[in-house]
Amino acid sequence: MEPLIIEGTPKTPSVRFDAQQGLVEIKGRSIPENSIEFYKPLVDWLEKYGENPAPLTQVNVQLEYFNTSSSKCILDVFKKLEAIFKAKHDVVINWYYEEDDEDMLEAGEDYESIIRVPFKMVEIVD
């Protein structure tokens, strides 16, 4: 399966989805006016990846900012990962937040309470 690679912009994150390595990475800022358009290929890729996932899928989400329009799309991404986990494949979501960024930590905890996948909260210290 072809990897999904998208370069970051000031309003959309960089994306690296690699089936062979079982790597799902979203980094940067996610504040577009229309998030559905940006996230659709990501959700579609994960849907297909779910048919034959790696034994362990490592998910790294490291966002500096995300808007509420992205928040639903990020949940859709996590729901695809939850389906993979429910089908007895290992999945770990690493949620990165900058030192002292309590809002971003809390946002991760909100997702953790909705999605039945193991989360790890990772503080980035300068």
Add this chain to the structure above:
Amino acid sequence: MSFNFDAYYRKMNTGDIIVSYKGSITTEMINNTLEIVESRIGESPEDVRLRKKVYNVMVESLQNLYHHTDELPEDIRGEFEGHFGVVVVAREGSGIRITTGNFIKSDKIKRLKDKLDKINSMGPDELKDMYKFILNHQKFSDKGGGGLGLIDIVRKTGTRLNYTFQNYNNDYYFFSLDIKITN
């Protein structure tokens, strides 16, 4: 007395202004405004926290304007551009005030007012539950966050939504929203 835009805008523009804008709310305008806000709020450790909060609130406020601004009242269509909105960002003491304004059709006021009052009446835990409920159960439109923006603003700032609806004519009011952000 009906709403006087010039008097309103003058009043908004008092104090230590970082951004003051009236006109079309476009993607380009949003990008430029965010850039200014980010560069004008400094680099000291306290300011980094404040900047993040201000940036988040700015994104939600501007995108609310972008998605929800009504068509203008007929008699001022020549005077103001389409998709018209107001954004003022000012320093107030050690914090920041963000004011946004836009024309709104009279028949939409009740729904918005009920929503604002409901959010203002809630404590942090209730807001968190409401946010998670909408996130998980409500279908979002192409327009965006299914109304999560205002809840997110209050959760992140811990302040109330301070608003006014001023009558412009039979069909329109002017909606103005003040948000104060402190460290």
